[in-house]
Amino acid sequence: MIVQLSHPTRQVEIKGPKRTKELLRELNLVVEAHLVIRGDELVTEDEMLADADRIEIRPVISGGARANSEL
Amino acid sequence: MNCTKCPTSTKAVIGLPRHNAAFCKGCFTTFVHEQVARAVKSHKMFTPEDRILVAVSGGKDSLALWHILLKLGYRADALYVNLGIGGYSEESHRKVRLYADTVAAAHGATLLVHVVEQEAGAGIRELATVLHRPTCSTCGTIKRYQFNRAAVEHDYDVMATGHNLDDEAARLLGNVLHWQEEYLDKQGPALPASVEGFAKKVKPLCRLSEREIAAYAVLNRIDYIVEECPMAKGSKMLLYKEVLNRLETESPGTKQRFYWGFLDKQAKSESAPESMAAKDQRTLHPCPSCGQPTTADTCSYCKMMAKAKTAAH
Numbered sequence: 001m002i003v004q005l006s007h008p009t010r011q012v013e014i015k016g017p018k019r020t021k022e023l024l025r026e027l028n029l030v031v032e033a034h035l036v037i038r039g040d041e042l043v044t045e046d047e048m049l050a051d052a053d054r055i056e057i058r059p060v061i062s063g064g065a066r067a068n069s070e071l
Numbered sequence: 072m073n074c075t076k077c078p079t080s081t082k083a084v085i086g087l088p089r090h091n092a093a094f095c096k097g098c099f100t101t102f103v104h105e106q107v108a109r110a111v112k113s114h115k116m117f118t119p120e121d122r123i124l125v126a127v128s129g130g131k132d133s134l135a136l137w138h139i140l141l142k143l144g145y146r147a148d149a150l151y152v153n154l155g156i157g158g159y160s161e162e163s164h165r166k167v168r169l170y171a172d173t174v175a176a177a178h179g180a181t182l183l184v185h186v187v188e189q190e191a192g193a194g195i196r197e198l199a200t201v202l203h204r205p206t207c208s209t210c211g212t213i214k215r216y217q218f219n220r221a222a223v224e225h226d227y228d229v230m231a232t233g234h235n236l237d238d239e240a241a242r243l244l245g246n247v248l249h250w251q252e253e254y255l256d257k258q259g260p261a262l263p264a265s266v267e268g269f270a271k272k273v274k275p276l277c278r279l280s281e282r283e284i285a286a287y288a289v290l291n292r293i294d295y296i297v298e299e300c301p302m303a304k305g306s307k308m309l310l311y312k313e314v315l316n317r318l319e320t321e322s323p324g325t326k327q328r329f330y331w332g333f334l335d336k337q338a339k340s341e342s343a344p345e346s347m348a349a350k351d352q353r354t355l356h357p358c359p360s361c362g363q364p365t366t367a368d369t370c371s372y373c374k375m376m377a378k379a380k381t382a383a384h
Contacts, residue, residue, distance in 0.1 A: 033313070047072075058297060062130055
């Protein structure tokens, strides 16, 4: 399957079939910090992903403000 | 994985280990709306009659917040501050404008825009260089100032920001690690308008994790900027979030126990918001240059702008 990643933007090919959580583990990514999108639908960690799927792994963390910032 | 709320067990789109639940799209949207409604009610953030100004950046949190408030029937306009960070600002500005025109306008909501370059004569990157200050701190000062000024000048009752549970837990961790107790007082999800010239500030997303908000944005087709601000690279907040997410993975619910536990302790101690308001009234006075409240002779924004203009000539 083709997997689209961000930060930096890149594509990798991973052999399927594979569960979402196994894919994240293989790429050393934490579930809590990412969403997995197949086509344009969100999938859960137990979802089975096939070789023909196009997957986006989208990071969800943002923020550069100081810890003590008021805003 | 099936939805734990639907009687017919529809297929879930997201699992929420900290709630020991999984939701389909409809139930997840309801869950997010309920969490915001609970935050608004329990922290007395605003009422349906209040006019709200949402601080939007083009990112998932602020656009999702604007979306949720409009869906819940609140009167919410937004302000976008264009920081002049090249392509990044252009793209985020475009996303905000698109949302305002295609979704918010139908709810009768409007978008205000402030362009830093028009007032300061330079973008945030150049300003930070001239001022010899970290970019994130320069950005914070400018955004705080502009949002507060716009809220006061346009008579909004309250200013809302898209800070989420992860932001607040990471900030709490940073303040505790450095024992910055003076900042802990101001870490509540609702800061009162303590003196004339200060808008009330609220964080209605404080019960929702960053992942939950991103999922809400994806499921509701909100087109936000996924790319991280290029200035934020290597920031301590990102490190604290990474550490907290590792803990969360091992022990679901850690982030909310940490932050909500702090809020519980704060609520039980001497009514903190009131003492904060009293302290503000004692220490703040209008800036002689712009009239906004400050503890110094001249406010940090006016000092910064004067320094930038001197350096430019």
